[in-house]
Amino acid sequence: MTQTDTALEAALDALLLADSSALDGKDMEGWLANYAEEDEASYICRSAENSENGLALGFMYDDCRSRLEDRVTFVNDIWVGTFQDYRTRHFVQRVAYQRVDASTISMRSNFSVFMTPTDSGITQVLAAGQYLDTIRLEKAGALKLLSRRAELDTSVLPRYLVYPI
Amino acid sequence: MTEIGLTWPKNFNEVPKAAFTRKDIYAEEMKRIFFGQEWHPVAHESELPNPGDFKTFRLAGVPLLIARDREGVVRVFYNACSHRGNQLETAVMGNKTEFECPYHRWLFDAKGDLVGCPNHRDFLPGFDKSDYPLAQPRFDSFYGLIFVTLSAETETLTEFLGDSQNTLRELLGGDGRLKLLGYQKVRYDSNWKSYTDNDGYHAPLLHQAFKLLNWQGGKGRQFAATKHGHICFESALSVVSGPTVLKDASLIAFKGQDPSVGSRIVSLFPTFVSTKHLDVINLRFATPVDEETVEVHYAYFAHQDDDEDMVLHRLRQSSNLLGPCGLISMEDASIFHRIHIGNHTPGNAIFQKGVHDQSKLESEFLQNDESGNLPRWEYYRSVMGFERAEA
Numbered sequence: 110m111t112q113t114d115t116a117l118e119a120a121l122d123a124l125l126l127a128d129s130s131a132l133d134g135k136d137m138e139g140w141l142a143n144y145a146e147e148d149e150a151s152y153i154c155r156s157a158e159n160s161e162n163g164l165a166l167g168f169m170y171d172d173c174r175s176r177l178e179d180r181v182t183f184v185n186d187i188w189v190g191t192f193q194d195y196r197t198r199h200f201v202q203r204v205a206y207q208r209v210d211a212s213t214i215s216m217r218s219n220f221s222v223f224m225t226p227t228d229s230g231i232t233q234v235l236a237a238g239q240y241l242d243t244i245r246l247e248k249a250g251a252l253k254l255l256s257r258r259a260e261l262d263t264s265v266l267p268r269y270l271v272y273p274i
Numbered sequence: 275m276t277e278i279g280l281t282w283p284k285n286f287n288e289v290p291k292a293a294f295t296r297k298d299i300y301a302e303e304m305k306r307i308f309f310g311q312e313w314h315p316v317a318h319e320s321e322l323p324n325p326g327d328f329k330t331f332r333l334a335g336v337p338l339l340i341a342r343d344r345e346g347v348v349r350v351f352y353n354a355c356s357h358r359g360n361q362l363e364t365a366v367m368g369n370k371t372e373f374e375c376p377y378h379r380w381l382f383d384a385k386g387d388l389v390g391c392p393n394h395r396d397f398l399p400g401f402d403k404s405d406y407p408l409a410q411p412r413f414d415s416f417y418g419l420i421f422v423t424l425s426a427e428t429e430t431l432t433e434f435l436g437d438s439q440n441t442l443r444e445l446l447g448g449d450g451r452l453k454l455l456g457y458q459k460v461r462y463d464s465n466w467k468s469y470t471d472n473d474g475y476h477a478p479l480l481h482q483a484f485k486l487l488n489w490q491g492g493k494g495r496q497f498a499a500t501k502h503g504h505i506c507f508e509s510a511l512s513v514v515s516g517p518t519v520l521k522d523a524s525l526i527a528f529k530g531q532d533p534s535v536g537s538r539i540v541s542l543f544p545t546f547v548s549t550k551h552l553d554v555i556n557l558r559f560a561t562p563v564d565e566e567t568v569e570v571h572y573a574y575f576a577h578q579d580d581d582e583d584m585v586l587h588r589l590r591q592s593s594n595l596l597g598p599c600g601l602i603s604m605e606d607a608s609i610f611h612r613i614h615i616g617n618h619t620p621g622n623a624i625f626q627k628g629v630h631d632q633s634k635l636e637s638e639f640l641q642n643d644e645s646g647n648l649p650r651w652e653y654y655r656s657v658m659g660f661e662r663a664e665a
């Protein structure tokens with residue numbers, strides 16, 4: 110492994126953790142900031158069952174930057190005070206990555222997410238699965254998510270989702 | 275049948291909360307309702323469009339296999355081998371023209387016939403494969419929507435649907451020629467009745483989205499169909515006009531042809547809710563898991579005549595609008611949980627909006643009336659054999 114690979118891996122992990130940290134902190138602006146500014150920036154959350162059967166429908170289908178921005182509005186403005194809140198803890202682990210071209214990297218990571226509803230206080234697994242990411246290497250050297258697909262092994266959710274996975 | 279002690283309130287607009295939480299009542303509901311004289315939607319034929327396609331589903335715990343044979347005929351089977359009863363197919367969906375049970379290798383075709391079993395010379399004298407097809411429940415279909423009943427005494431499907439037929443047909447794209455887009459599946463911590471009582475029916479004040487999006491509530495009618503108290507909503511579509519807080523307004527855009535059939539909801543006793551709203555066509559196959567849990571499979575569809583743009587529009591709208599994470603329905607999901615928690619308290623749940631006289635049942639309602647659920651509750655009470663208190 111070369112020095113550059115080590116530095117790149119550290120940067121990929123930092124991006125992975127920044128996303129987890131924003132989500133667990135319910136910091137939707139911070140979540141959005143991990144995505145590239147490009148119009149085609151996307152976040153899709155879908156069961157592996159749908160994907161494997163050629164069904165494109167997702168739990169969340171934010172296939173452009175404006176939908177990512179609307180997702181922030183849903184959580185921060187529209188849904189406020191209407192649901193039972195819950196804490197999450199994301200556990201993420203990079204499994205593989207590949208340079209696609211000079212400015213693009215693809216990465217696959219595992220995730221598991223615990224949830225603890227504030228009313229019951231009982232912790233359970235919300236979802237497990239993998240992130241399939243395309244990552245933009247920006248000119249200034251920053252890494253941003255160009256597209257993320259959260260592919261859920263959990264085809265039957267134990268609860269409605271408020272926050273992205 | 276067992277008599278269950280529960281006195282029903284004398285007023286038609288009150289429902290005892292104990293009906294939502296008692297284990298003995300749940301056990302009796304299984305017998306009288308889920309294994310009783312009701313039809314339960316389990317799939318739409320467009321979920322298995324090609325020869326050999328199949329889907330499995332648990333209806334109140336009963337495993338079902340719904341399969342399309344090589345000739346295109348769709349049938350419903352119990353998903354259990356006719357030998358010792360081993361679960362036959364484990365996949366949720368797929369494509370197979372033969373189903374092999376791994377236990378003793380009995381092999382069935384998609385017509386349910388036993389077409390192979392090794393070493394049958396060791397079986398009972400006179401063993402004949404044709405005596406061992408896969409067992410089948412009664413099933414029938416309406417514009418491709420496949421219903422199962424677990425009772426031999428159930429009326430015909432046409433009688434069961436009664437006056438809900440036209441609304442349901444319109445909801446199914448007018449002709450039932452649908453194309454599957456995918457599923458959102460979820461378990462709610464809610465009794466099945468708290469789910470059906472609060473899904474379909476809309477409390478406009480719950481949804482801040484309506485206010486933020488400048489969305490005027492549609493004017494429409496709501497009516498009860500048949501003695502089962504199926505609930506049908508019909509309203510012309512109200513489309514958002516003017517500025518919205520959304521940067522991508524396609525989420526709430528209507529691209530269909532005819533706004534007069536813009537919005538339809540059909541909620542069939544006991545658990546089925548279906549809706550067509552904007553360009554979303556959504557069938558919700560719901561089944562009780564236990565008295566505290568209901569599992570709902572939201573299946574979304576396009577129409578077979580849609581062009582590519584329309585399919586993509588429906589896909590983008592369906593994913594984000596009406597499901598367990600949808601812009602205007604996530605709050606409903608939370609209400610299912612909270613109502614169920616609240617039902618663990620004494621007394622009755624009380625319906626107000628649209629009730630004119632507590633001692634009478636009506637069958638026509640306004641769009642946002644709570645009273646639309648009351649004919650269904652009266653049917654539930656009578657099927658369960660609960661006596662209404664004297665005036």
Ligand code: FES
Pocket residue numbers: 355356357358359360375376377378379380
């Ligand atoms: S149980 Fe299926 S072959 Fe014996």
Ligand SMILES: [Fe+2]
Pocket residue numbers: 475476477480481602603606
């Ligand atoms: Fe609602």
